[in-house]
Amino acid sequence: MRQGAGRLVGVVTPATRPKAEDAEGVHAHLFQAIVDQRLPPGAKLTEQSLVETFDIGRRAIGDALRRLVWERLAVAPPNRGVFVAAPDAEEARAIFAARRAIEAGTTEAVARRGDPKQADALAANLAEEARLRKAGRVREAIGLSGGFHTLVARLSGNPILEEQVRLLVARTSLVVALYEDRNGLACWHDDHAELVALIRARRHRAAAGLMQRHLSELELGLRLDRPPTEGLDIRLMLARQG
Amino acid sequence: MRQGAGRLVGVVTPATRPKAEDAEGVHAHLFQAIVDQRLPPGAKLTEQSLVETFDIGRRAIGDALRRLVWERLAVAPPNRGVFVAAPDAEEARAIFAARRAIEAGTTEAVARRGDPKQADALAANLAEEARLRKAGRVREAIGLSGGFHTLVARLSGNPILEEQVRLLVARTSLVVALYEDRNGLACWHDDHAELVALIRARRHRAAAGLMQRHLSELELGLRLDRPPTEGLDIRLMLARQG
DNA sequence: TCGGGCAGGATTGCGCACAATCCAGTGCGC
């Protein structure tokens, strides 16, 4: 099978081909590739290249792409292919504002309950993230960091808010890829640990407030006031794939 | 053209046929029909019937239906047709909890700003709703009531939260259709008016708190502790359409 | 009369091939 443009990881061989048999599977794969930044903002996703990558029909591929568009993780100018979304600064700010509203709610709900087992699960997530950072596996650590937020949402027991946080975390990956200032991410691991302590102590207002400040700090650590990181221009991206 | 099952309003004639030319148009129509309860929970939506209703191809119909499924407004058991969602009590509670979290945020944002023009827009919405109730146009009044919440979200300036509220209001229509206790809806018009006053006064904490209590009262006014309203069982619905 | 199995109807899935749309690049004229 001829390798198409838009491959997800290196050279696709039968052994390394992403496995997906339907629209949902393809969607899950593409979603995860966006979250862990294997697919950066602006990356082009054409039906033909994905047909070759996953070895399934255009119909399922099209459905998976349409769902990414619906989730605002991709854009689809007519008859031009689908592109991984590249949020502008205004959209980035909207994402963080939405997260502050939603995650104040999820964090407060978890902290009201103050279930020790739930705090343990969050602490375990943090320990694993620290281990990955120490081992130099930064990309996986970043994935777990986003996973901390979705874990809080899951533990809140509200599937609607959990799904929302999951989507907003994915969109944040795109924002970070575009606007990251490498010096701005150092402090937030400590925030997570403090948050777990507040959850254990059932200090629900303090926990909600810390989560909101945490997200504000993450936002402030991004360079939203200048154009996106060079090298992620769609044209350059397309040239690379050509 | 032969009338199919699942028609949206009465008999479909060329003059009354819902106009939609693509998947987005069909989706918008079906979405609105769900919001204003012309399509109740459990209603069956088959591709064939919608092809006949809208006079467009199965492809666009299928895309519109899939989007409703992603939005949790419909469910699609394999090869059985698509059905308007019928939230159970647990899901209903999750919807209200999500709304309390999200709409506390949108209401607080609007109240922080306290823009008189925005307060005027909200007051105008309330006046129109009162006029419709007085004229006996209850269904349209209910539509505007949900519209009040989406208007608050729109005025907050966050398109992400606005879209979320729009979807949750639609899902609330389904919940109300299933669990409505007619005595439980009398008080909430007054809440809206008081909310507008708090927004004018820039009392953002009070406004957010009132919105949350308002939604809790609406939830308490529903009979979530007993099976859904008789007559909306899917099987009875199917019999009616057959 | 009741229960189990099978067949057919209802419905969506999907491959194929052609249509439609968009725009980049090239060629020509000024």
Added chain:
DNA sequence: GCGCACTGGATTGTGCGCAATCCTGCCCGA
């Protein structure tokens, strides 16, 4: 040399017809 117009390539849209799946209803046997 530059600007405009056109064409062809890239890409998705979509109709058609058949495949696949699911379940209800009917028939037959005990």
